[in-house]
Amino acid sequence: MKFVYLDNAATTKIDSRVLKAMLPYFEKDYGNASSQHLIGQNAKNALEKSRKIIAKSISAKTNEIIFTSGGTESNNLALKGLFFENYPEKNHIITTKIEHDSILNTCKWLEKKGAKITYLNVNKEGFMNYKELEKSITNKTFLVTIIHGNNEIGVIQDIEKIGKICKEKGVLFHVDSCQSFTKVPLNVNKQNLDLVTLNSHKIHGPKGVGALYIRKGIKINALIHGGGHEKALRSGTENIPGIVGFAKAVKIAKKRDVKKMEILRNKFIKELLKIPNVNLNGPMKNRLCNNINISFNNIEGEAIGGYLESFGICTSTGSACMSHSLETSHVLKALGFSPLRANSSLRISLSKFTTEKEINYVINKIPKLVNKLRKISPLEGGKW
Amino acid sequence: MMKYSKKVMQEFLHPKNLGEIKNADGIGKVGNPICGDIMEVYIKVKDNKISDIKFKTFGCAAAIATSSMITQLAKKKTTKDAKKISINDVAKSLRGLPSLKMHCSALATDALKLAIKDYENKKKKADR
Numbered sequence: 001m002k003f004v005y006l007d008n009a010a011t012t013k014i015d016s017r018v019l020k021a022m023l024p025y026f027e028k029d030y031g032n033a034s035s036q037h038l039i040g041q042n043a044k045n046a047l048e049k050s051r052k053i054i055a056k057s058i059s060a061k062t063n064e065i066i067f068t069s070g071g072t073e074s075n076n077l078a079l080k081g082l083f084f085e086n087y088p089e090k091n092h093i094i095t096t097k098i099e100h101d102s103i104l105n106t107c108k109w110l111e112k113k114g115a116k117i118t119y120l121n122v123n124k125e126g127f128m129n130y131k132e133l134e135k136s137i138t139n140k141t142f143l144v145t146i147i148h149g150n151n152e153i154g155v156i157q158d159i160e161k162i163g164k165i166c167k168e169k170g171v172l173f174h175v176d177s178c179q180s181f182t183k184v185p186l187n188v189n190k191q192n193l194d195l196v197t198l199n200s201h202k203i204h205g206p207k208g209v210g211a212l213y214i215r216k217g218i219k220i221n222a223l224i225h226g227g228g229h230e231k232a233l234r235s236g237t238e239n240i241p242g243i244v245g246f247a248k249a250v251k252i253a254k255k256r257d258v259k260k261m262e263i264l265r266n267k268f269i270k271e272l273l274k275i276p277n278v279n280l281n282g283p284m285k286n287r288l289c290n291n292i293n294i295s296f297n298n299i300e301g302e303a304i305g306g307y308l309e310s311f312g313i314c315t316s317t318g319s320a321c322m323s324h325s326l327e328t329s330h331v332l333k334a335l336g337f338s339p340l341r342a343n344s345s346l347r348i349s350l351s352k353f354t355t356e357k358e359i360n361y362v363i364n365k366i367p368k369l370v371n372k373l374r375k376i377s378p379l380e381g382g383k384w
Numbered sequence: 385m386m387k388y389s390k391k392v393m394q395e396f397l398h399p400k401n402l403g404e405i406k407n408a409d410g411i412g413k414v415g416n417p418i419c420g421d422i423m424e425v426y427i428k429v430k431d432n433k434i435s436d437i438k439f440k441t442f443g444c445a446a447a448i449a450t451s452s453m454i455t456q457l458a459k460k461k462t463t464k465d466a467k468k469i470s471i472n473d474v475a476k477s478l479r480g481l482p483s484l485k486m487h488c489s490a491l492a493t494d495a496l497k498l499a500i501k502d503y504e505n506k507k508k509k510a511d512r
Contacts, residue, residue, distance in 0.1 A: 303448060376399065376439075378424045
């Protein structure tokens with residue numbers, strides 16, 4: 001086996017059916033959706049058809065979907081767009097300590113502009129405390145923003161419960177569903193979601209396209225001004241091939257793929273836990289179907305990841321040495337783990353294309369590599 | 385994985401001189417278990433020369449590669465010359481390190497220096 005891709009939480013391979021659906025919009029119907037002529041109108045039709053598919057997948061109305069360049073932009077639009085609409089009357093946002101950087105760094109930036117941010121704690125498994133959320137809401141709060149399925153440890157928050165609290169307290173609720181979309185049911189009405197971030201490249205669609213669901217009636221400021229596209233909330237000629245591909249990816253996502261990933265993931269976790277001195281990070285239940293995050297104690301995550309890569313196996317790590325800043329993962333830190341356990345973590349993320357044969361190949365390699373690295377490790381034997 | 389030179393990858397995947405030396409003449413331990421890498425260097429000294437050297441490292445690819453490299457650079461050198469091995473010498477022998485990873489190299493030279501110092505201190509005590 002030459003190549004096993006297990007970094008699907010970072011991005012996924014495009015589905016060939018998605019690619020096929022996109023191609024005509026590069027070569028044939030390449031028109032600008034704002035143009036009045038035929039190829040422009042063909043593009044416009046494709047745009048609106050795609051919007052309908054995506055809206056339907058979360059039980060939203062078609063005109064409640066705004067296309068963006070991806071999850072990061074959608075998160076920025078939701079937070080900044082609402083802040084500038086509500087400030088200075090209201091300036092308080094509630095979020096958690098385990099959000100994606102596109103939420104956390106936007107919050108940090110907004111703090112400099114006058115926002116007050118509450119970063120909620122999570123427990124050892126990554127679940128937030130709903131009572132703590134309720135207590136944090138003040139008359140200055142305009143938004144609660146929560147990551148649905150966590151990108152590092154896979155924990156899934158109970159958004160229906162949060163939605164209910166937000167509705168009762170009269171504050172808006174934004175959900176970052178980049179990792180959970182098509183994997184965990186999303187229903188904006190049943191779950192009381194006011195804004196939802198969606199993206200394409202985590203679900204075998206193209207990169208550079210995403211969406212923000214904004215419930216009808218919510219006032220929000222635009223970040224990008226221009227020709228008034230997307231209800232003037234996101235100007236700029238629409239990325240039709242990308243949007244068509246995104247919709248196709250949503251359309252072909254199947255429940256049975258989720259089930260398949262879940263079965264493979266459970267088998268994988270079970271085998272990994274047979275290795276001595278390992279810890280699963282994140283919960284066993286209410287976990288994204290494709291996420292595994294495990295600490296091989298006394299070994300640096302990058303070291304085990306590097307050894308796996310030498311066998312063509314692509315994974316990712318939350319260890320300090322991997323990030324640009326050499327800082328330990330803020331998510332694992334928030335779970336209260338020691339830096340050593342955090343730095344020993346490896347993230348393995350599956351896709352619908354992952355096979356049992358691939359899993360067996362990796363399971364067969366890991367114990368040997370762990371053994372080899374532990375022989376080098378000064379931490380073995382508990383001297384430190 | 386970060387982009388490393390072929391030499392770094394080779395030393396990372398197939399490190400030399402790993403393990404401990406029982407009855408070592410000098411031991412150098414550096415790093416901080418609270419954050420980041422940990423390194424141990426063990427030396428055996430004969431006629432003022434490092435006759436044997438081994439290491440143990442908890443760290444990333446660069447940390448393991450620099451440990452392996454410094455043991456090779458120090459072996460058979462006099463303790464005086466081994467002390468002079470610089471961060472740049474290690475990085476150069478590895479055909480370069482990403483700038484973010486230069487601290488790994490510093491850890492390796494520190495561990496070696498501490499091991500030699502430990503040997504010298506023990507020797508002084510014995511000579512007294």
